[in-house]
Amino acid sequence: MKLTVFGATGGIGQELVKQALAAGHEVTAVVRDPARLTVTGERLEVVRADLKDPESLRPAVAGRDAVLSGLGARKKADAGIATELTRSVLKAMEAEGVRRLLVVSAAPVGPQPADSPMVDRLMLKIVGAVLKDVYVDLAAMEAELARSVTDWTSVRPPRLQDKPVTGSYRTVVGGFPRAGRYAGRADVAHAMLAMVDDPATVKQGVGVAY
Incomplete structure (x- = not known):
């Protein structure tokens, strides 16, 4: 497959690129700073682009089978960036007629099991209070996905x-x-790649954890 990865210099993004290349896919990694991407490969194309400009992203998504995104806030001060940048990706994809999109969200954004242990519910409240702005951003991002015409999947890992x-x-x-309670970044990437051609995950949030 031909895949495009946004947020390719992040922890999950680099794993997406590495694992996709190992599986034989052609990968376009869209980055702001190519020097931060440590993955290399013959089937890898690295594109530097303004992630806030949908027009500049169109060549990176044109003709791709799927787009995978690890875009999001790396600290509380970045809250809001997931929605803003994902909106740009959506506009570029819709302009090019590319439909499949998988993004990284977070467990607190989705529903929790009704029989979730008390300690987990307590920790969720604490974490939700500390990182409230980040989760509000991710919820807004998911709302953008729901309004789009893409075949999206929101992947929701815990810590x-x-x-x-x-x-x-x-x-x-x-x-x-x-x-x-936990998920490795490498396994989140593994799960996302497995979901690319899984119709059961289209227009769904998917919880991933050990």
């Missing part, structure tokens, strides 16, 4: 870890795994 890909994780379409 992220840096660890090698295992391929052993749980996913719940439209919900979240019970007592799912």
